[in-house]
Amino acid sequence: MASLELRNIVKRYKSQTVLDNLSLTVADGETLVLFGPSGAGKTVLLRLVAGVIDPDEGKILIGGEDMTDLDAEFRGVGMAFQNFALFPHMTAFDNIATPLQAKHSSQGTIKTGVESVAKLLKIGHVLSHKPRALSNGQKQRTALARALVGSPPLLLLDDPLRNVDAKLRFEMRLELPRLLADRGATVIYVTQDYKEAMALGDRIAVMSQGVVKQLGTPEQIYREPANVEIARLFGDPTINLLDVKPARDAKGIYVGLSNVQVHLAGAHEAAVGRDCVIGLRPEALAFVDERTPGAIPVTVEAETPLNEKIVTLVRTVRGREILVSRPSGTPGQSEGKVYIAVDSKSALLFDRTSGERIGSKNVVNLRSGEAA
Amino acid sequence: MEHTSLLERILRGIALALVVIFFMFPIVWILMMSFQTNETILRIPPQLVFEPTLANYTALITGKLMTAAGTLDIAFMRNLWNSVFLSVTSVAVALLLGVPAAYAFARHKFRGSEDIAFTLLSFRFAPALLVLLPLTLYFQKLGLANTYIGLIWVYQLICLPLILWIVRGYFEDIPADIEYAYRIAGHSWFATFRKIALPLAGPGIAAAGLLAFIFAWNNFVFALVLASADKQPVTVGALAFITSSGIQYGQISAAIVLSITPTLALALYAQRYLVEGLSLGAVKG
Numbered sequence: 211m212a213s214l215e216l217r218n219i220v221k222r223y224k225s226q227t228v229l230d231n232l233s234l235t236v237a238d239g240e241t242l243v244l245f246g247p248s249g250a251g252k253t254v255l256l257r258l259v260a261g262v263i264d265p266d267e268g269k270i271l272i273g274g275e276d277m278t279d280l281d282a283e284f285r286g287v288g289m290a291f292q293n294f295a296l297f298p299h300m301t302a303f304d305n306i307a308t309p310l311q312a313k314h315s316s317q318g319t320i321k322t323g324v325e326s327v328a329k330l331l332k333i334g335h336v337l338s339h340k341p342r343a344l345s346n347g348q349k350q351r352t353a354l355a356r357a358l359v360g361s362p363p364l365l366l367l368d369d370p371l372r373n374v375d376a377k378l379r380f381e382m383r384l385e386l387p388r389l390l391a392d393r394g395a396t397v398i399y400v401t402q403d404y405k406e407a408m409a410l411g412d413r414i415a416v417m418s419q420g421v422v423k424q425l426g427t428p429e430q431i432y433r434e435p436a437n438v439e440i441a442r443l444f445g446d447p448t449i450n451l452l453d454v455k456p457a458r459d460a461k462g463i464y465v466g467l468s469n470v471q472v473h474l475a476g477a478h479e480a481a482v483g484r485d486c487v488i489g490l491r492p493e494a495l496a497f498v499d500e501r502t503p504g505a506i507p508v509t510v511e512a513e514t515p516l517n518e519k520i521v522t523l524v525r526t527v528r529g530r531e532i533l534v535s536r537p538s539g540t541p542g543q544s545e546g547k548v549y550i551a552v553d554s555k556s557a558l559l560f561d562r563t564s565g566e567r568i569g570s571k572n573v574v575n576l577r578s579g580e581a582a
Numbered sequence: 583m584e585h586t587s588l589l590e591r592i593l594r595g596i597a598l599a600l601v602v603i604f605f606m607f608p609i610v611w612i613l614m615m616s617f618q619t620n621e622t623i624l625r626i627p628p629q630l631v632f633e634p635t636l637a638n639y640t641a642l643i644t645g646k647l648m649t650a651a652g653t654l655d656i657a658f659m660r661n662l663w664n665s666v667f668l669s670v671t672s673v674a675v676a677l678l679l680g681v682p683a684a685y686a687f688a689r690h691k692f693r694g695s696e697d698i699a700f701t702l703l704s705f706r707f708a709p710a711l712l713v714l715l716p717l718t719l720y721f722q723k724l725g726l727a728n729t730y731i732g733l734i735w736v737y738q739l740i741c742l743p744l745i746l747w748i749v750r751g752y753f754e755d756i757p758a759d760i761e762y763a764y765r766i767a768g769h770s771w772f773a774t775f776r777k778i779a780l781p782l783a784g785p786g787i788a789a790a791g792l793l794a795f796i797f798a799w800n801n802f803v804f805a806l807v808l809a810s811a812d813k814q815p816v817t818v819g820a821l822a823f824i825t826s827s828g829i830q831y832g833q834i835s836a837a838i839v840l841s842i843t844p845t846l847a848l849a850l851y852a853q854r855y856l857v858e859g860l861s862l863g864a865v866k867g
Binding site: 257260261262281282283285286287288289291293295296297298299308309311312313356360 | 757759760762763764765766767768769770771778781782
């Protein structure tokens with residue numbers, strides 16, 4: 211009912227192109243996360259869809275209908291702003307009621323509508339307060355309630371958890387997917403937090419400098435990032451990136467890491483003889499016995515326990531620093547000389563100059579969201 | 583308050599008293615003069631103790647000015663009414679025109695918007711006398727000289743730029759997202775202007791309106807040139823107290839007291855709308 215289609219959207223401010231020929235399709239009922247650094251054009255894109263700014267070129271279709279030239283009030287979308295944007299002179303109740311008032315609903319309908327959504331978001335007890343008397347968490351929930359109350363088929367959430375504290379963010383990260391799924395609405399969710407993106411998105415669109423660099427499921431983005439930048443953005447601790455030059459011998463393609471030949475599984479033919487960067491997720495590295503083939507000698511520099519996992523910083527003989535992550539409770543050494551081995555299947559190779567991933571199978575490297 | 587010694591408090595009290603006396607003295611003196619006859623006012627040395635008289639006020643209200651040379655008709659009450667009418671109408675017109683214009687300038691960057699806004703402000707730079715001569719000629723041609731409409735129109739030179747620029751700033755301070763949120767909720771731009779922008783800029787509009795009222799009220803030169811006796815405000819009307827038999831200090835003082843009363847009352851009334859920080863807590867950051 212409310213799929214969203216963006217066709218070749220261009221938006222410029224003065225000479226700067228904020229969105230560059232961007233196309234994107236969001237299926238009905240799908241949650242698409244727009245992820246990217248600030249200045250990537252995420253918020254601008256959201257505002258274009260909401261109708262508060264106009265694109266210079268391109269078309270916006272909501273539910274198959276061309277809404278490009280329609281004013282915001284006729285598009286029937288719900289939006290929650292990063293800065294909440296509550297009406298300071300109205301109570302929380304009146305704030306939440308505004309979308310219903312616009313539909314000229316009866317007083318009774320408004321009352322039940324507001325109260326049910328307030329109950330859902332646990333702000334029933336503060337409905338008579340004005341925004342200035344609300345805590346940040348309550349403001350954020352009020353803003354969310356205002357976006358949800360009219361049951362809009364298309365929901366735009368602009369980094370709604372940005373300005374709330376870590377505890378609340380964690381709670382909402384668990385709560386939101388259920389809440390959004392119950393509504394059955396199509397959702398576009400903007401965030402800069404990769405964990406939020408992974409937790410909430412059916413698909414993630416990674417944006418940078420006004421274009422979608424990669425579009426895919428959270429799994430795809432994590433396992434097969436389109437370039438070094440995306441690989442770096444997803445994952446905590448950050449992916450290890452080391453300069454290598456893959457070569458081939460009788461056993462296949464290998465890279466030299468600290469004078470040890472590490473053979474890679476997967477199709478990396480294209481990388482042979484090129485200056486590359488190898489991406490190794492910390493959890494794809496493991497401490498091993500020195501007799502293990504491909505074991506790399508390293509020295510432990512520091513160890514950081516992070517509740518469910520332990521992150522160890524090690525240094526290779528050539529002085530390169532590598533992070534190794536292992537689940538808590540598994541054996542490891544906290545000092546001295548150790549050996550690590552690489553899970554060669556999950557190694558990623560990137561071209562050193564362009565940063566693009568040198569592909570094996572299933573490469574999802576989409577520009578402007580063309581279908582896979 | 584931390585520990586303040588008695589001496590410190592006394593000194594502070596004295597200092598405050600001095601400041602208050604310094605600033606309030608002219609007003610208090612005028613108030614006292616308004617209850618005295620010309621003779622007691624001009625006594626040397628001046629005396630603080632006198633027999634109060636309401637003669638000055640009765641003269642103003644009845645319009646009969648007793649001088650040594652005889653009785654003079656003055657139109658003070660008429661002047662006062664003119665002042666009220668001209669100022670109120672001018673500010674009302676300026677608000678009606680200026681507030682929507684200020685909103686447009688604040689929210690929409692259209693071609694030449696800055697130039698138009700600046701041109702309107704530049705009305706305040708031009709010396710009034712420079713504008714007056716051509717204006718008088720035009721007004722005489724157009725039949726606007728010595729009419730209320732003409733005066734109210736000219737008063738827009740005073741009120742409109744003031745309101746436009748002050749209110750514009752207040753509109754600009756409202757985060758655009760708040761208005762966007764109301765639009766997205768399904769309301770028209772006009773509803774957004776009325777229900778969101780106007781209430782939030784309310785203190786600014788009140789302040790600008792008050793300021794414009796004071797400026798209009800105190801205007802002298804436009805009314806002096808463009809209005810004849812029956813349309814003149816108090817500022818011009820006060821000239822009548824300089825009579826052939828001397829300056830009527832008592833009546834002037836009474837006239838001043840009467841003519842600052844409306845502005846003072848308005849200022850006191852508007853004060854409660856001048857609360858700042860109405861938009862606090864609307865958005866984060």
